[in-house]
Amino acid sequence: MRIEAVIGDITKQQVDAVVNAANSALAGGGGVDGAIHRAAGADQMHEACARLGGCPTGDAKATPGFGLAAKWVIHAVGPRYRDGRHGEAEALASCYRRSKEVAEVLGAASIAFPAISTGIYGYPPEEAAHVAVQTLKGLESKIVMLVRLVAFDEYTLSLYQRELRL
Numbered sequence: 001m002r003i004e005a006v007i008g009d010i011t012k013q014q015v016d017a018v019v020n021a022a023n024s025a026l027a028g029g030g031g032v033d034g035a036i037h038r039a040a041g042a043d044q045m046h047e048a049c050a051r052l053g054g055c056p057t058g059d060a061k062a063t064p065g066f067g068l069a070a071k072w073v074i075h076a077v078g079p080r081y082r083d084g085r086h087g088e089a090e091a092l093a094s095c096y097r098r099s100k101e102v103a104e105v106l107g108a109a110s111i112a113f114p115a116i117s118t119g120i121y122g123y124p125p126e127e128a129a130h131v132a133v134q135t136l137k138g139l140e141s142k143i144v145m146l147v148r149l150v151a152f153d154e155y156t157l158s159l160y161q162r163e164l165r166l
Protein backbone atom coordinates (compact mmCIF):
# COMPACT_ATOMS: atom_id res chain seq x y z
CA MET A 1 0.00 0.00 0.00
CA ARG A 2 1.32 3.42 -0.92
CA ILE A 3 0.43 6.04 1.70
CA GLU A 4 0.20 9.70 0.67
CA ALA A 5 -0.97 12.85 2.40
CA VAL A 6 -2.74 15.74 0.70
CA ILE A 7 -4.70 18.79 1.68
CA GLY A 8 -8.28 18.79 0.48
CA ASP A 9 -11.93 18.03 0.93
CA ILE A 10 -12.77 14.38 1.60
CA THR A 11 -16.01 14.67 -0.40
CA LYS A 12 -14.07 15.59 -3.57
CA GLN A 13 -11.63 12.69 -3.59
CA GLN A 14 -11.47 10.59 -6.77
CA VAL A 15 -10.87 7.24 -5.10
CA ASP A 16 -12.80 3.99 -4.90
CA ALA A 17 -13.81 4.52 -1.27
CA VAL A 18 -13.83 7.49 1.09
CA VAL A 19 -13.94 7.01 4.84
CA ASN A 20 -16.48 8.93 6.89
CA ALA A 21 -15.80 10.11 10.44
CA ALA A 22 -19.15 8.75 11.59
CA ASN A 23 -20.87 8.38 14.95
CA SER A 24 -22.07 5.03 16.30
CA ALA A 25 -25.69 5.71 15.41
CA LEU A 26 -24.62 6.32 11.78
CA ALA A 27 -27.19 9.07 11.95
CA GLY A 28 -25.26 11.81 10.18
CA GLY A 29 -23.95 14.87 11.97
CA GLY A 30 -21.55 17.77 11.55
CA GLY A 31 -18.03 18.02 10.13
CA VAL A 32 -16.99 15.30 7.71
CA ASP A 33 -20.17 13.33 8.36
CA GLY A 34 -22.46 16.22 7.39
CA ALA A 35 -20.35 17.08 4.34
CA ILE A 36 -20.37 13.47 3.10
CA HIS A 37 -24.11 13.07 3.63
CA ARG A 38 -24.84 16.32 1.76
CA ALA A 39 -22.48 15.57 -1.12
CA ALA A 40 -23.66 11.97 -1.49
CA GLY A 41 -27.34 12.92 -1.31
CA ALA A 42 -28.69 13.23 2.22
CA ASP A 43 -31.88 11.20 1.78
CA GLN A 44 -30.26 8.20 0.09
CA MET A 45 -27.31 8.19 2.46
CA HIS A 46 -29.53 8.49 5.51
CA GLU A 47 -31.63 5.52 4.38
CA ALA A 48 -28.60 3.36 3.57
CA CYS A 49 -27.05 4.16 6.97
CA ALA A 50 -30.30 3.40 8.80
CA ARG A 51 -30.26 -0.10 7.30
CA LEU A 52 -26.82 -0.80 8.84
CA GLY A 53 -28.19 -0.61 12.39
CA GLY A 54 -25.37 1.43 13.89
CA CYS A 55 -21.68 0.65 14.27
CA PRO A 56 -19.52 0.21 17.39
CA THR A 57 -16.58 2.52 18.12
CA GLY A 58 -13.46 1.28 16.33
CA ASP A 59 -15.43 -0.51 13.64
CA ALA A 60 -16.48 0.42 10.08
CA LYS A 61 -19.36 -0.37 7.71
CA ALA A 62 -19.89 0.49 4.06
CA THR A 63 -22.62 2.07 1.96
CA PRO A 64 -22.62 3.12 -1.68
CA GLY A 65 -21.20 6.57 -2.43
CA PHE A 66 -24.36 7.67 -4.27
CA GLY A 67 -23.63 11.19 -5.64
CA LEU A 68 -19.94 11.15 -4.67
CA ALA A 69 -17.14 10.41 -7.13
CA ALA A 70 -16.19 7.57 -4.78
CA LYS A 71 -18.09 4.33 -5.36
CA TRP A 72 -18.33 3.60 -1.63
CA VAL A 73 -18.34 5.31 1.73
CA ILE A 74 -16.81 3.42 4.62
CA HIS A 75 -18.35 4.76 7.81
CA ALA A 76 -15.76 4.43 10.59
CA VAL A 77 -16.59 5.33 14.17
CA GLY A 78 -13.69 7.00 15.95
CA PRO A 79 -13.38 7.35 19.72
CA ARG A 80 -14.30 10.48 21.62
CA TYR A 81 -11.08 11.67 23.25
CA ARG A 82 -11.17 11.84 27.04
CA ASP A 83 -7.64 11.79 28.45
CA GLY A 84 -5.86 9.21 26.31
CA ARG A 85 -6.17 6.56 29.01
CA HIS A 86 -9.48 5.11 27.96
CA GLY A 87 -8.40 3.02 25.00
CA GLU A 88 -8.60 5.94 22.57
CA ALA A 89 -5.44 5.02 20.63
CA GLU A 90 -6.53 1.38 20.28
CA ALA A 91 -9.98 2.41 19.09
CA LEU A 92 -8.56 4.92 16.61
CA ALA A 93 -6.04 2.38 15.26
CA SER A 94 -8.90 -0.08 14.92
CA CYS A 95 -10.82 2.41 12.72
CA TYR A 96 -7.93 2.49 10.25
CA ARG A 97 -7.45 -1.28 10.31
CA ARG A 98 -11.15 -2.09 9.96
CA SER A 99 -11.65 0.49 7.19
CA LYS A 100 -8.85 -1.10 5.20
CA GLU A 101 -10.39 -4.55 5.75
CA VAL A 102 -13.81 -3.32 4.61
CA ALA A 103 -12.15 -1.75 1.55
CA GLU A 104 -10.61 -5.13 0.73
CA VAL A 105 -14.00 -6.85 0.93
CA LEU A 106 -15.39 -4.21 -1.44
CA GLY A 107 -12.43 -4.64 -3.79
CA ALA A 108 -11.45 -0.97 -3.44
CA ALA A 109 -7.96 -0.26 -4.80
CA SER A 110 -7.83 3.30 -3.44
CA ILE A 111 -9.15 4.72 -0.19
CA ALA A 112 -9.11 8.21 1.35
CA PHE A 113 -9.29 8.97 5.07
CA PRO A 114 -10.13 12.19 6.89
CA ALA A 115 -8.43 12.86 10.24
CA ILE A 116 -10.89 10.70 12.20
CA SER A 117 -11.77 11.93 15.71
CA THR A 118 -9.78 15.20 15.47
CA GLY A 119 -12.82 17.46 15.08
CA ILE A 120 -15.89 17.23 17.26
CA TYR A 121 -14.42 14.16 19.04
CA GLY A 122 -11.47 16.20 20.32
CA TYR A 123 -8.53 13.88 19.61
CA PRO A 124 -5.24 15.86 19.71
CA PRO A 125 -4.19 16.12 16.07
CA GLU A 126 -0.54 15.23 16.74
CA GLU A 127 -1.44 11.96 18.48
CA ALA A 128 -4.13 11.14 15.94
CA ALA A 129 -1.70 11.63 13.02
CA HIS A 130 0.79 9.34 14.76
CA VAL A 131 -1.79 6.60 15.28
CA ALA A 132 -3.15 6.95 11.74
CA VAL A 133 0.16 6.80 9.90
CA GLN A 134 1.91 4.26 12.09
CA THR A 135 -1.11 1.93 12.02
CA LEU A 136 -1.38 2.16 8.23
CA LYS A 137 2.37 1.61 7.81
CA GLY A 138 1.97 -1.70 9.59
CA LEU A 139 -0.70 -2.99 7.20
CA GLU A 140 -0.31 -4.84 3.94
CA SER A 141 -2.80 -5.44 1.18
CA LYS A 142 -2.98 -7.11 -2.19
CA ILE A 143 -6.16 -5.16 -2.96
CA VAL A 144 -5.78 -1.67 -1.51
CA MET A 145 -2.91 -0.08 -3.44
CA LEU A 146 -3.32 3.58 -2.43
CA VAL A 147 -4.18 5.10 0.94
CA ARG A 148 -4.65 8.87 0.88
CA LEU A 149 -4.73 10.85 4.10
CA VAL A 150 -6.77 13.99 3.47
CA ALA A 151 -5.87 16.88 5.77
CA PHE A 152 -8.31 19.78 6.01
CA ASP A 153 -5.59 22.24 7.08
CA GLU A 154 -1.85 22.81 6.58
CA TYR A 155 -0.98 21.89 10.15
CA THR A 156 -2.55 18.44 9.87
CA LEU A 157 -0.79 17.94 6.53
CA SER A 158 2.55 18.76 8.17
CA LEU A 159 1.83 16.21 10.92
CA TYR A 160 1.15 13.51 8.32
CA GLN A 161 4.29 14.40 6.39
CA ARG A 162 6.39 14.14 9.55
CA GLU A 163 4.88 10.78 10.49
CA LEU A 164 5.39 9.45 6.96
CA ARG A 165 9.10 10.29 7.21
CA LEU A 166 9.55 8.50 10.57
Ligand code: ADP
Nearest residue numbers: 009010021031032035116117118119120121152
Ligand atom coordinates in the same frame (compact mmCIF):
# COMPACT_ATOMS: atom_id res chain seq x y z
P1 ADP B 1 -14.92 13.59 14.51
O1 ADP B 1 -16.35 13.70 14.98
O2 ADP B 1 -14.49 12.16 14.25
O3 ADP B 1 -13.97 14.35 15.38
P2 ADP B 1 -15.09 15.69 12.45
O4 ADP B 1 -15.86 15.54 11.21
O5 ADP B 1 -15.62 16.63 13.48
O6 ADP B 1 -14.91 14.21 13.05
O7 ADP B 1 -13.61 16.13 12.11
C1 ADP B 1 -12.58 15.27 11.70
C2 ADP B 1 -11.51 16.07 10.97
O8 ADP B 1 -11.93 16.29 9.63
C3 ADP B 1 -11.21 17.45 11.54
O9 ADP B 1 -9.81 17.62 11.59
C4 ADP B 1 -11.82 18.42 10.53
O10 ADP B 1 -11.08 19.61 10.42
C5 ADP B 1 -11.71 17.65 9.24
N1 ADP B 1 -12.71 17.98 8.21
C6 ADP B 1 -13.90 18.64 8.34
N2 ADP B 1 -14.54 18.71 7.16
C7 ADP B 1 -13.74 18.07 6.25
C8 ADP B 1 -13.83 17.81 4.84
N3 ADP B 1 -14.88 18.22 4.13
N4 ADP B 1 -12.81 17.12 4.24
C9 ADP B 1 -11.74 16.69 4.97
N5 ADP B 1 -11.60 16.90 6.28
C10 ADP B 1 -12.57 17.60 6.91
